Amino acid sequence: MAGLGLYTFVYAQGYSYFSNDPNACANCHIMREHLESWQKSSHHARAVCNDCHTPHALAPKFLTKAENGWNHSVKFTLHTFSDPIRIRASNAERLQANCIRCHQDLVEDMKALSCVRCHAGVGHGPRR
Amino acid sequence: MKPSRWSYIALSAAVALVTLLLTLLLINISERKQEGRQAYLELARLTEDTVDPLEWAKNFPRQYDGYKRTVDTQRTRYGGSDAFSRLDQDPRLKRIFAGHAFALDYREERGHAYSLKDQDETERTKQRPQPGSCLHCHASVIPAYRKLGGGDVMKGFELLCPMPFAEARKLVTHPVVCVDCHDPATMAIRVTRPGFINGIKALKKGQGVDNYDPNTMATRQEMRSFVCAQCHVEYYFAGDKKLVTYPWAKGLKVEEIEAYYDEVKFSDWVHAETGAGVLKAQHPEFELWSQGMHSRSGVACADCHMPYLRQGAVKISDHWVRSPLLNTERACLTCHPFPAEEMKARAEAIQERNAALLARAEDALVALIDDLKAARAAGVPQQKLEAALKLQRRAQFRADFINAENSMGFHAPQEAARILAEAIDFARQGQLAVMRGR
Numbered sequence: 001m002a003g004l005g006l007y008t009f010v011y012a013q014g015y016s017y018f019s020n021d022p023n024a025c026a027n028c029h030i031m032r033e034h035l036e037s038w039q040k041s042s043h044h045a046r047a048v049c050n051d052c053h054t055p056h057a058l059a060p061k062f063l064t065k066a067e068n069g070w071n072h073s074v075k076f077t078l079h080t081f082s083d084p085i086r087i088r089a090s091n092a093e094r095l096q097a098n099c100i101r102c103h104q105d106l107v108e109d110m111k112a113l114s115c116v117r118c119h120a121g122v123g124h125g126p127r128r
Numbered sequence: 129m130k131p132s133r134w135s136y137i138a139l140s141a142a143v144a145l146v147t148l149l150l151t152l153l154l155i156n157i158s159e160r161k162q163e164g165r166q167a168y169l170e171l172a173r174l175t176e177d178t179v180d181p182l183e184w185a186k187n188f189p190r191q192y193d194g195y196k197r198t199v200d201t202q203r204t205r206y207g208g209s210d211a212f213s214r215l216d217q218d219p220r221l222k223r224i225f226a227g228h229a230f231a232l233d234y235r236e237e238r239g240h241a242y243s244l245k246d247q248d249e250t251e252r253t254k255q256r257p258q259p260g261s262c263l264h265c266h267a268s269v270i271p272a273y274r275k276l277g278g279g280d281v282m283k284g285f286e287l288l289c290p291m292p293f294a295e296a297r298k299l300v301t302h303p304v305v306c307v308d309c310h311d312p313a314t315m316a317i318r319v320t321r322p323g324f325i326n327g328i329k330a331l332k333k334g335q336g337v338d339n340y341d342p343n344t345m346a347t348r349q350e351m352r353s354f355v356c357a358q359c360h361v362e363y364y365f366a367g368d369k370k371l372v373t374y375p376w377a378k379g380l381k382v383e384e385i386e387a388y389y390d391e392v393k394f395s396d397w398v399h400a401e402t403g404a405g406v407l408k409a410q411h412p413e414f415e416l417w418s419q420g421m422h423s424r425s426g427v428a429c430a431d432c433h434m435p436y437l438r439q440g441a442v443k444i445s446d447h448w449v450r451s452p453l454l455n456t457e458r459a460c461l462t463c464h465p466f467p468a469e470e471m472k473a474r475a476e477a478i479q480e481r482n483a484a485l486l487a488r489a490e491d492a493l494v495a496l497i498d499d500l501k502a503a504r505a506a507g508v509p510q511q512k513l514e515a516a517l518k519l520q521r522r523a524q525f526r527a528d529f530i531n532a533e534n535s536m537g538f539h540a541p542q543e544a545a546r547i548l549a550e551a552i553d554f555a556r557q558g559q560l561a562v563m564r565g566r
Contacts, residue, residue, distance in 0.1 A: 001143050001146055008157065011154065028441070029160060029163075076160075083438050083458055
């Protein structure tokens with residue numbers, strides 16, 4: 001059983017999820033367009049997926065990865081997600097925090113607004 | 129304490145269960161990886177003469193699956209794919225179309241898979257002699273054109289159109305199918321219909337582009353609308369040869385199409401109650417869409433009517449072509465970051481307003497028909513009614529343009545409202561003209 005578990009883990013490239021490699025996010029195929037469009041986006045030279053989508057302290061980062069990893073694998077395996085996929089509220093908060101983390105000086109007075117509401121294409125897009 | 133026998137059994141069962149689940153997971157991952165490679169297996173050799181979609185299904189089972197679902201019957205508030213009678217739903221249409229085959233039988237269209245069957249069954253074909261022209265869009269007709277024209281599709285088209293429907297019908301076997309939009313060698317979308325190829329050439333010529341050929345000159349995104357515009361357009365059967373012709377030489381707007389018809393002196397029929405030479409609009413989806421915001425923003429027909437669909441790790445365009453109101457999440461939310469219910473409510477609000485305007489336009493048109501009929505009965509000579517009869521033609525074509533168009537105004541809401549406002553105005557002006565003539 002342990003052998004089978006280990007094999008499945010390796011076969012599914014489970015170890016890649018501990019990395020910062022953007023390719024890991026497209027392992028399960030769903031986010032392939034997001035990955036491809038990120039490669040052409042303005043942010044790709046400075047930020048990978050994790051820079052925007054996970055917190056930066058070690059423990060919160062891996063908690064976020066674990067939470068989303070679990071949700072994504074259950075939903076993808078059972079095919080119960082809605083299409084097109086949408087960011088959840090808790091993840092949107094983390095995303096917003098990361099916009100501010102880098103752009104602090106510029107956005108001091110407009111933190112109440114959601115950055116990506118207007119700057120929808122800076123990370124990845126198009127939406128289709 | 130020594131562990132009991134039962135705890136061993138429970139442990140073994142748990143290990144077996146976890147192993148089973150792990151195996152299922154492994155198989156699932158493996159399947160997804162296979163799909164992710166998007167390997168397509170050429171099991172059937174497809175040619176330009178392969179009209180049977182079952183052959184294409186061997187290579188493209190997922191797309192075929194969607195295509196086949198076009199047999200499903202679904203209703204939206206104003207349309208859908210259920211063949212309900214438009215005449216029963218709106219009795220004004222019997223008056224408006226008096227003398228035309230549409231007054232005999234006018235039903236809502238069903239899905240692509242029914243396009244030929246519906247043509248066989250309509251009373252318009254059964255009670256009135258129709259030419260082979262109908263098959264231009266109701267059948268997968270290109271191989272028949274090619275055969276008839278000795279290899280030349282255009283020549284075959286010109287030979288098949290004037291044939292009696294029953295005779296031409298024997299030359300075709302399938303409704304609209306894969307080969308009508310896809311190149312069998314490359315799967316690229318392409319246009320095949322002579323009516324569209326001639327029509328778009330005339331339209332582009334009017335815009336200063338000579339010898340326009342969509343298959344080599346259009347962008348891929350344009351082609352994702354052009355394949356639909358092969359049939360979802362306004363057309364007429366020109367001349368004795370009954371050639372399917374798209375009246376686009378002056379442009380795609382309703383008054384430009386009308387000016388074209390005026391110039392070639394074409395009327396679809398003479399109104400039975402008034403004697404006016406009037407026009408029957410067909411289903412000008414492409415024309416109305418081209419005046420709307422979605423078109424201007426570069427959104428193609430296929431974006432909303434065949435949105436992308438995920439099946440496992442595979443992404444395909446949904447070949448179950450249908451109303452976006454029945455598939456709002458995929459159709460709208462790809463671009464609009466709002467809940468599906470909100471998008472549906474927006475679309476239906478547009479349609480509701482358009483339906484109210486359309487009802488007023490039809491009321492006005494029927495009122496004009498009533499006045500003309502009464503004037504004729506009272507013996508007012510025809511030449512004194514000429515102005516009013518012309519206004520009936522104007523009002524009729526505009527109201528019908530929006531009624532026959534399959535989006536209840538959604539494809540271009542402001543343009544639809546403008547057209548209906550003109551329809552109401554022309555009909556009421558027509559009533560005034562009758563009064564002046566008496």
